[in-house]
Amino acid sequence: MNTGQLSWSRMAADTFAVLARWLLGAVFLYLGLNKALHPVEFLKLVRQYDLVQSWLLLNSIAAILPWFEIFCGLLLLAGVAVRGTAVMLIVMLVPFTVLVFRRALAIQSALAIPFCAVKFDCGCGTGEVFICRKLLENFFLILFSVWLLAGYGRKLCVRHTLMSCIAKTSLIKEGRSNGSI
Amino acid sequence: MLEALLVAAAGIVLAFGANLVSPRGLALTRNYFPAGISRPVPAARDVANTNAPAPSSAQLLAARLKEQGLQTVDGRQAAQLFHDPRFQQGGIEFIDARDEQQYRQGHIPGACEFDPYYPEKQLATVLPICQAAEQIVVYCNGGDCDDSESAAITLRDVGIANRKLFVYTGGLPEWITNGLPVEIGGRNSGNLRTTNK
Numbered sequence: 001m002n003t004g005q006l007s008w009s010r011m012a013a014d015t016f017a018v019l020a021r022w023l024l025g026a027v028f029l030y031l032g033l034n035k036a037l038h039p040v041e042f043l044k045l046v047r048q049y050d051l052v053q054s055w056l057l058l059n060s061i062a063a064i065l066p067w068f069e070i071f072c073g074l075l076l077l078a079g080v081a082v083r084g085t086a087v088m089l090i091v092m093l094v095p096f097t098v099l100v101f102r103r104a105l106a107i108q109s110a111l112a113i114p115f116c117a118v119k120f121d122c123g124c125g126t127g128e129v130f131i132c133r134k135l136l137e138n139f140f141l142i143l144f145s146v147w148l149l150a151g152y153g154r155k156l157c158v159r160h161t162l163m164s165c166i167a168k169t170s171l172i173k174e175g176r177s178n179g180s181i
Numbered sequence: 182m183l184e185a186l187l188v189a190a191a192g193i194v195l196a197f198g199a200n201l202v203s204p205r206g207l208a209l210t211r212n213y214f215p216a217g218i219s220r221p222v223p224a225a226r227d228v229a230n231t232n233a234p235a236p237s238s239a240q241l242l243a244a245r246l247k248e249q250g251l252q253t254v255d256g257r258q259a260a261q262l263f264h265d266p267r268f269q270q271g272g273i274e275f276i277d278a279r280d281e282q283q284y285r286q287g288h289i290p291g292a293c294e295f296d297p298y299y300p301e302k303q304l305a306t307v308l309p310i311c312q313a314a315e316q317i318v319v320y321c322n323g324g325d326c327d328d329s330e331s332a333a334i335t336l337r338d339v340g341i342a343n344r345k346l347f348v349y350t351g352g353l354p355e356w357i358t359n360g361l362p363v364e365i366g367g368r369n370s371g372n373l374r375t376t377n378k
Contacts, residue, residue, distance in 0.1 A: 036199070036203065036205075037205065038205075039200075039203075039205055039206065039207045040207070040213070040280075040298040040299075043207060043213060043298075047214065047218060050219055052218070053218060053219060054218075055212045055213065055214060055218050056209060056210065058218055059207050059208070059209045059210075059211070059213070060209055062207060063196070063197070063200040063206065063207040063209060064193060064196040064197060064200065065196075066196075067192075067195065067196035067199040067200060068192045068193065068195075068196045070199075071191070071192040071195055071196065072188070072192065075188065081184050081187065081188050083184060083185075084183075084184030084185040084186075084187060084188040085185075085188050087182070087184075087185035087188075088185055088188050088189055088192070091185075161184065162184050162187060163183055163184045163187075
């Protein structure tokens with residue numbers, strides 16, 4: 001009975017993790033495409049954050065980020081290098097969330113409105129959004145990424161862990177070379 | 182961690198490549214903001230530290246344009262220029278600095294389309310028109326929009342005299358609010374619409 005319950009809950013967790021991986025992949029693919037199709041609009045939005053003073057750097061950020069998101073989305077959908085991709089998503093999502101939060105605070109202080117009433121285009125690929133909704137969305141995206149980083153969502157993966165494959169290949173090569181000696 | 186670095190490296194290389202082959206890709210070496218990259222949040226003012234009233238966004242914009250050496254016109258002056266007989270003879274030109282989609286949805290009648298982010302698309306058409314004109318009024322969406330400023334600076338950089346260039350700070354929203362006609366579709370399409378005040 002206990003074993004049956006355990007296997008059922010394990011199966012449910014696995015299924016949910018796979019769905020979370022697909023959802024995360026689809027979200028990043030969608031957001032990346034929205035930006036990649038309107039690069040100048042995205043460039044203008046990145047500029048609003050006043051992050052860099054060099055236009056070469058600004059152009060590079062606006063040019064790379066959408067396609068990088070598409071790349072990560074595709075990796076997650078296919079199930080390739082899932083944990084490495086999850087790390088990259090966290091590396092992107094956490095600073096983005098901080099930046100969006102700071103900008104929202106600035107808008108709130110100027111307009112003297114409640115924080116959750118702040119609505120602006122954060123350059124996230126979804127147009128104008130209410131800040132509280134955006135922060136909640138990002139919280140869940142980070143949560144899913146951490147979950148995938150913990151090793152869940154291995155089912156239906158083309159190559160969940162890239163490094164084990166590389167390590168195996170080098171071990172085989174090493175074995176062959178030892179054998180030939 | 183090594184896997185993450187591998188994903189990062191592959192992603193960056195592919196992203197650069199995709200931007201390069203994409204027809205909409207950004208030109209990395211082009212300065213898209215000749216008026217300056219730095220653009221602080223208009224909201225970021227500390228009211229508590231000053232007794233003086235905060236400048237309005239229109240005042241800030243006028244000051245910024247003046248800093249760039251650009252002249253401005255308000256709604257009344259823009260309307261006067263539009264009704265000036267020289268406008269029909271090509272002595273006065275209106276330049277729409279918004280993107281193609283916005284331009285086709287409605288622009289000041291007779292205005293030329295000139296997207297400063299893709300100047301190569303319309304420069305060959307716009308340049309002779311601007312060279313022949315005595316006064317050029319550049320506009321975009323008013324408010325925080327600084328595309329008209331970028332367009333004016335781009336035109337100045339290709340040799341149009343600064344004295345001819347005027348930025349209409351209110352832009353198309355103010356034009357519509359003032360009940361002036363808007364042309365739908367291409368330039369001189371004749372499809373005019375007027376929104377009553």
